[in-house]
Amino acid sequence: MGQARPTFERRQLGLTLRRLRDEAGKTQQAAADAVGKVRSRIIELEDGKATISQEDLAKLLDCYDVTGEERSTVLELGAQARHRQKRRVYVDHLPDAYQRFADLEASATEINWFETGIIPGLLQSPLYMKAILAECEGVWWEPSTQEGEDRLAFRIERQRRLLDPPDQRIVRIVVTEDALRANMGSTEAMREQLRHILALFKENRDLTVRVLPNDTYGNPVRGTGLWYFGFGDRATPVGYSPAVPGPAIYYDDEADTTAMSRAFYRVWELALSRVESRRFIERVEKELFE
Template sequence: MTAKPPTVRRRRLAAELRRLRKAAELSHEEVTERTGISRTTLYRIESARVTPQPRTVIAILDTYRVGDADRSEILELAKGADTPGWLRPYHSDLREQLTAYIAFEAEASGVRNYQSLFIPGLLQTERYARAVIPGVWPSATTKDIDQHVQARMERQALLTKDDPLDFTVVIDEAALRRCVGGPAVMVEQMQRLQVVADQPHIDVQIIPYEVGAHPGMQGSFSLLSFPDADADEIVYIEGMARDVFLESEADISLYTDTFSALRALALSPDDSLSLIATAMQDLRRGEETA
């Protein structure tokens, strides 16, 4: 019998248990000595190959001296680890809103991202991020904005590390033309796009207005792929009320085909850079005539 691929929840559980073990500065051997759980079992748990029994999770959490807040979240993950799909509620707390996606993104080998209205977070300048976050989240406090901007800037290290993330992004022209934070902020953001688009592991394509209606108008999404051959791709959709993770074969196929269609409709990377330059010139002319 072929083993079922790990669900999103089981992958998330595995990632959290790895993180907690490293935070406790314990090796697999030390955990085995303290819990009696074999190294093979620990490896299988941390690589999402098996779902651990509740008593095993409790023993691990006790060994790592995990606090109540993290403990509750881990036990909840373990309870539904074999349930396909995942909805996460949208809260103001950064852990609740973004931690799951950020963890998957950090482990991914590649991300394909379509954005209809925003410059992708991994490519945003700090000034753009500071303008866009309160714009879409009117109730955000200064602390909320600072936390989210910091997280966004830290995530960008994935693009500059020794083995960088392969990042392919398709952006609707509307994201270039919407003047977030004012012309100066947008000019700086366009310059950032020009710089990153020159990197061999980053592809930036723009869908121009003249394309008209296209499949991406239904909303932005990300497709994450992983280096582990046993780990299937994940679709992530961020929403106002809920963040959605999709993992069924049908969903992956639908979004893969949609992304391929969007790339085919988009300008080539070189022509996309030309459109970015044009948008930047228009912003500068707007500044001069203001």
């Protein structure tokens, strides 16, 4: 392993290896022993500050009992991490891209999130999640497969990781009014969803939700959405903009992340305050269900 600049590819590899080690119940010292290195090299690797040879990476995966498609994916991540690539965006074409997105998200100290027309994932109630997955089944994946159930379990676990962590993070989410009024699944699902958001206001002080009313002017992210992740002094920011299911596209070029940060904070300033947003959601609930 060699000391390296923490490129996005190396950060993704490091986060993946940290998760696999945790899932295997192995210590960093055990991982170091498996490749014949000192523990500090595993720390550097998991922090995205070191590269690793294909041979040593295979030894780590043996230590973590990683096999099959997942093993092939991590070996490909390792190959990408060993080469400095001149590019403006990073496109994750490999399987299970949603898991690496969650790893990146969980490592952030600051999450800024805007989506239009849909309740963002961290705020979704169980019935709302099921309604979304039901709309996708038979379109983005074959009906009656395990994928829908896996995605539901993944979403629930992702919420747990981010909303109940021992180390708190700053979470800012902007919800659009049309998402609050959408007919997602059933009346019961939408009622549960609105009440779920209101409950989150009370339970999570570090979670700040703001509502962007439909009649707001000046929204620079209209019709799309974006995430902006901050990592304090540990790493440079990363931006992400969603598209239809397919390759995950990330931005870590300073010009791009600066523009994405500016766009998010413009929407944040346009949205109602936390208190006004809570009252707005309460009014929507009464209008729709009383």
